[in-house]
Amino acid sequence: MEGKAFFIDTTLCTGCRGCQIACKQWNQLPATKTENWGSFQNPKDLSFYTYKLVRFSEDIGDDGKPVWYFFPDQCRHCVDPPCKEIPEDPNAIIVDQLTGAVLYTDKLRKVNSEDVRDACPYNIPRAQPGTGYMAKCTMCVDRVHNGLLPACVKT
Numbered sequence: 001m002e003g004k005a006f007f008i009d010t011t012l013c014t015g016c017r018g019c020q021i022a023c024k025q026w027n028q029l030p031a032t033k034t035e036n037w038g039s040f041q042n043p044k045d046l047s048f049y050t051y052k053l054v055r056f057s058e059d060i061g062d063d064g065k066p067v068w069y070f071f072p073d074q075c076r077h078c079v080d081p082p083c084k085e086i087p088e089d090p091n092a093i094i095v096d097q098l099t100g101a102v103l104y105t106d107k108l109r110k111v112n113s114e115d116v117r118d119a120c121p122y123n124i125p126r127a128q129p130g131t132g133y134m135a136k137c138t139m140c141v142d143r144v145h146n147g148l149l150p151a152c153v154k155t
Contacts, residue, residue: 004099004144005077006153013070015040015054019152023052023074026140026151046073048128051137052152072152075124075137077102082119087111101139108134 024031029049034042041056052074061067081102084093092107093116104125108116113127113134125136140150148154 004101004139006074006139006150008072010070010072013054013072015056015068015070017054018155019072020050020052020054022151022155023137024050026143027051027138046124046126046136048126048133048135050126051075051135073122073124074152075102075139076122077137077139078121082121083116083125086115086119096139096141099139099141099144101141101144103138103141104134104136106133 023029029051032043032047032050034044037044039056039058041054043050043053046053052072055071055073057069057071059067059069077100079100081093081095084095084102087093087108087110089107089110092105092111094103094105095101096103109132113125113132116134117123117125117127125134127134140148140152143150
């Protein structure tokens with residue numbers, strides 16, 4: 001497997017959330033209702049409708065001034081994905097041979113979503129309430145197969 005990877009220089013991230021919006025637009029995901037919870041990070045966490053999230057962390061620098069840290073959170077597309085070990089059906093979670101993208105199929109609906117999420121060392125996959133469907137970043141495998149960059153990278 002060739003595989004691809006995301007390399008993100010977080011020192012260049014300004015927290016603009018352009019990658020977050022590009023992901024939502026490309027995947028035709030609805031806006032997430034947000035609320036002020038004491039951070040500029042919005043929404044508060046990943047969800048079935050939010051595959052990528054720019055996490056905000058605030059600290060006090062050596063000079064006593066606030067310092068912001070940003071971290072784009074999404075599926076890491078593990079080389080040996082622990083989530084793939086949960087379903088009995090080997091086709092419930094597949095790894096795209098060209099990109100290395102870890103992809104969820106409709107067959108995953110038959111698996112307890114909490115078990116899949118618990119298997120992820122990064123706590124990434126999210127279930128749609130009441131349906132059993134699970135979602136996460138797909139590495140924009142459709143774009144990459146057509147020679148394009150993932151939507152979040154394009155920003």
